[in-house]
Amino acid sequence: MWHPLEVMARGFNHRVDKQSLVRSSTNDNVSDPSTEKTVRGRTKLKRPRNGQIAILPLGDKQFVYVNYSLDDKMKKGPMLGAILKHEYPPIIVEKNSAGVEVERHAFYWRDYYMMEREDDGTTDVDRVKEEFWSIYSVGEHLEDEAEREQLEEEADHIFEKYAANQCRNMMYQARVDAVKYFFRKILSRPIKDPLARKKELTFEQYLKCKLDWITDESWGSLCQYWCSAGYRKKRKLGQDSRYKSEDVAQNRGGSRPLGETQQYLKVKYGPEKGTIINTYCCMKAGLKNCDSSGNSGPVTSGCATKRVVCFSTDFF
Incomplete structure (x- = not known):
């Protein structure tokens, strides 16, 4: 199992090769997404027309744009989400506490470190970073090489937290998207996210709503997880905690940090x-x-x- 620090230690430089790894990307960054993509979530990348988009680290887990544009279609959150979906790991085989091999779906950012390709030895993390940094850049405006390297190193550490948060949001949204798909396609009664979050499906119903970025094996594992007693208990505890709080400072600003x-x-x-x-x-x-x-x-x-x-x- 690969660990983030181990990958850094072996000298992987995701900025050396700027070529895109995602073959299904498009250079049209102004085209409107289809209705299906709006409902199921973005899974294809758009390429910037005028070179890389410059960003800067902010705090310990955010990036901001060097030149912010209200009309920009290349926002880093949705773009990273599309990359994470494209490089989503296949079913993971590992040993449990009893030493027996078991299969499970990838759920966390750290799961992207677990498997290497036989042809080139890269992990899913390597390819996510390669693709992200082919679209965005850090430190290109700095003439001093030492300052640029220091800023890039800071960006690498922030990216770990940023990607972990995006992955967590993606996996949370996966169940919501499955519920919305079930109501829209099977029941012909479209519902929005707030209501979909409250709904639960059966295992068989979840299976009919597979998202296109997840393999069949991983989807079956994920459906079993959503129907497990452990997940339902965890979900109920979260709901009870929110209901008990009469006044929370809820964020209504959308996906922007x-x-x-x-x-x-x-x-x-x-x-x-x-x-x-x-x-x-x-x-x-x-x-x-x-x-x-x-x-x-x-x-x-x-x-x-x-x-x-x-x-x-x-x-x-």
């Missing part, structure tokens, strides 16, 4: 609207609820309001 939301507000409404407080309030109230000047809509969460007051008191 804080850093990218700041860039969005600055570009669309002006630099003064990209402050930490206004960005936080916009994410809690929902970006669609911003007024024409870029001010946040009403924040209904008392918890979020208290945080804003405390932040303002402590720092201003």
Whole structure:
């Protein structure tokens, strides 16, 4: 089993070869996705027309764009999601605590490290990174080689956390997409994500809704997991925890992280609207609820309001 540090130690440089590994990608980055792709999730890549897109590390698990564009179709979150789906590992065979070989589906980012190709010795992680860094770049604007290498090393460490989070979101969304497919295709009653999250299917029903980026063997394993007592118990504990909390500071800003939301507000409404407080309030109230000047809509969460007051008191 490969570990992230072991791969780094063997000197793999995913920026040496900029050639794309995904053969199904397209250079048309302005074409509208089909209805099927909108429902099932993006699985094909789009290539930037004007070279790589420059990004910078922010904090310990985010990236921001050097030049943010409101009309850009190459957002890194959806693009990485498409890459993760394209390189999703086949069924994993490993030994359990009793020493017996068992099969299971890949569920975490670390599972992308587990298998090597016989022809070139690369792992799924190698190919994910190769593809991601053929689209995006870090440090190309720096003339000093030492500074550029330091920034690239920082980006590599942040990418591990970023990819782990994207993988976790992808696997969570897989069950939701299967439920939506069942209601839309089989029952002819389309439903949206909020309702689909609350629904459960039987094993046989899940099997009929296989997503196109997962192999048959892995899909069967995943369906068994969703129907297992362990998963249902874990899911119920999560639901009970949310129901018990009468006031949570729920994020309604969509898929954009804080850093990218700041860039969005600055570009669309002006630099003064990209402050930490206004960005936080916009994410809690929902970006669609911003007024024409870029001010946040009403924040209904008392918890979020208290945080804003405390932040303002402590720092201003």
